[in-house]
Amino acid sequence: MKHPALWRLAIVAGAVLLIEFLCRIGIIDRVTMVPPSEMVVALVRMSVGAPWFWPDAWSTFRNIGVATFLSIVPGFLIGLIIHALPRLRAVLNPVFLSYYSVPTFVFYPLLIVIFGINSASLIVMGAMFGIVAMVSATLVAIDRIPRVYGKVARVIRLSPWQTALRIQLPAATPHLMTGIRLAVTYSVIGVIAGEFIIATAGLGRRLTLAYNDFDTATMYGLILLIFIGAAIVNIVLQRLEGRIHKRWYRA
Amino acid sequence: MKQRWTDYAILIIAAFALWQAAWYLAGSEALTPPIETVRRLGVLMEGARFWEHARASGVAFAFASILALVGGLVLGIAIGANPVAHEILTPILSTLYSIPKIMLYPVILLVFGLGLSARVAFGAMHGFFPVALFAIGAIRNIAPVLLRTGRVMRLSRLDTVRSILLPAALPEIVTGLRVGFSATFLGTLMGEMFASSEGLGFMLIRAMDIHNVPDIMALTLLAFVIATTANIFILAVEERIHSHGA
Numbered sequence: 001m002k003h004p005a006l007w008r009l010a011i012v013a014g015a016v017l018l019i020e021f022l023c024r025i026g027i028i029d030r031v032t033m034v035p036p037s038e039m040v041v042a043l044v045r046m047s048v049g050a051p052w053f054w055p056d057a058w059s060t061f062r063n064i065g066v067a068t069f070l071s072i073v074p075g076f077l078i079g080l081i082i083h084a085l086p087r088l089r090a091v092l093n094p095v096f097l098s099y100y101s102v103p104t105f106v107f108y109p110l111l112i113v114i115f116g117i118n119s120a121s122l123i124v125m126g127a128m129f130g131i132v133a134m135v136s137a138t139l140v141a142i143d144r145i146p147r148v149y150g151k152v153a154r155v156i157r158l159s160p161w162q163t164a165l166r167i168q169l170p171a172a173t174p175h176l177m178t179g180i181r182l183a184v185t186y187s188v189i190g191v192i193a194g195e196f197i198i199a200t201a202g203l204g205r206r207l208t209l210a211y212n213d214f215d216t217a218t219m220y221g222l223i224l225l226i227f228i229g230a231a232i233v234n235i236v237l238q239r240l241e242g243r244i245h246k247r248w249y250r251a
Numbered sequence: 252m253k254q255r256w257t258d259y260a261i262l263i264i265a266a267f268a269l270w271q272a273a274w275y276l277a278g279s280e281a282l283t284p285p286i287e288t289v290r291r292l293g294v295l296m297e298g299a300r301f302w303e304h305a306r307a308s309g310v311a312f313a314f315a316s317i318l319a320l321v322g323g324l325v326l327g328i329a330i331g332a333n334p335v336a337h338e339i340l341t342p343i344l345s346t347l348y349s350i351p352k353i354m355l356y357p358v359i360l361l362v363f364g365l366g367l368s369a370r371v372a373f374g375a376m377h378g379f380f381p382v383a384l385f386a387i388g389a390i391r392n393i394a395p396v397l398l399r400t401g402r403v404m405r406l407s408r409l410d411t412v413r414s415i416l417l418p419a420a421l422p423e424i425v426t427g428l429r430v431g432f433s434a435t436f437l438g439t440l441m442g443e444m445f446a447s448s449e450g451l452g453f454m455l456i457r458a459m460d461i462h463n464v465p466d467i468m469a470l471t472l473l474a475f476v477i478a479t480t481a482n483i484f485i486l487a488v489e490e491r492i493h494s495h496g497a
Contacts, residue, residue: 008343095479098479098482110464189353
């Protein structure tokens with residue numbers, strides 16, 4: 001296959017056109033879904049005209065950013081500690097695995113009691129949801145560092161710090177990248193779910209408002225925005241991940 | 252193995268101690284202490300309404316799981332066995348997997364209305380992608396020499412699938428089923444929270460709306476215990492299959 005990316009584009013474009021067609025001839029009625037072209041128009045219109053758009057978009061974006069950071073850095077450090085304690089790791093394993101079958105955002109009301117209805121609650125929510133993915137990825141990343149690297153470090157007499165920074169950290173990067181990608185995804189879910197439930201600002205709140213007002217066009221415009229944003233972040237991180245992977249595992 | 256169980260016991264005790272400490276710090280407005288939560292769960296379980304909701308959740312989860320697991324496996328194996336399809340479609344699947352599907356709850360409500368099908372759809376669309384992606388990985392990671400051996404022995408297509416493809420791919424497929432199970436469970440609960448009028452997720456969101464902390468805690472504990480027990484069980488099966496292959 002010469003141009004997989006072109007084929008992918010064709011498939012996605014075909015799917016969008018199909019939906020457009022089904023909407024236009026009325027098989028999908030307007031209350032259920034507006035045609036994709038109108039979603040784009042609605043999105044452009046609100047980004048230009050609606051006074052709430054940029055403040056709300058910025059609020060969501062910033063909260064997701066901070067939540068991601070707060071899941072990645074502490075998640076990495078906790079991962080390091082747990083990796084050093086194999087017995088703790090063995091018992092925590094099923095807890096980590098079942099963590100993502102429970103909607104952690106049920107604790108959101110409890111966070112509101114502690115922090116109030118504000119960005120802090122949303123950020124902690126997103127970080128709580130993202131951190132376990134990073135901890136798990138860190139554990140895997142350290143596991144996958146080839147043993148021979150440690151031997152090389154000893155042979156060339158690197159200090160423990162040098163070994164950690166120059167050998168272990170770079171060697172763990174490919175799997176850490178996977179963790180970062182997952183942490184972003186889960187932070188997005190945590191923040192947006194929180195905005196659905198109670199918030200004073202944010203795209204999730206706007207989405208719920210639009211749904212309650214039967215404002216289908218605005219609703220789909222916002223869904224499109226979140227969809228595109230999440231897809232772009234994910235594709236960029238995936239590319240980066242692939243490149244790092246290739247560099248490390250070329251041999 | 253025996254040490255493992257002792258460690259689990261220590262973990263549970265430590266978790267309860269931490270939980271109790273958190274309650275001292277945050278107060279009853281934010282959470283209830285462990286003993287009271289367990290007691291509250293017991294009280295909830297005595298009510299007839301609870302079992303109606305639990306049954307509704309069970310039915311939705313069962314349908315969602317069947318859809319996600321069967322659909323994901325069929326698509327995953329089909330794509331995994333076809334290199335061209337893999338190259339084109341797998342990136343699309345993994346992007347769809349990572350998109351926060353929670354934002355689609357209004358769409359699901361508009362399409363399916365407030366009923367069983369909405370909850371099933373929400374659960375299934377969470378579980379489907381991980382199952383498919385793990386199945387693709389499982390098929391792609393089969394050592395080519397195994398398939399070549401099959402060709403040398405002139406196995407029929409069916410025999411190749413049955414005696415080479417499936418056994419070789421099984422460990423990773425089971426891992427995918429476990430991840431898919433977790434995701435379907437989460438998806439079903441979220442579907443019930445945002446797009447339903449029955450089920451344990453609905454009980455949960457109602458408790459959240461009226462700020463009924465004991466009920467939130469009790470139901471969350473229940474969900475966590477169910478998910479963890481199921482994961483420990485599937486993990487044991489997985490370890491067995493993995494060691495069998497080695």
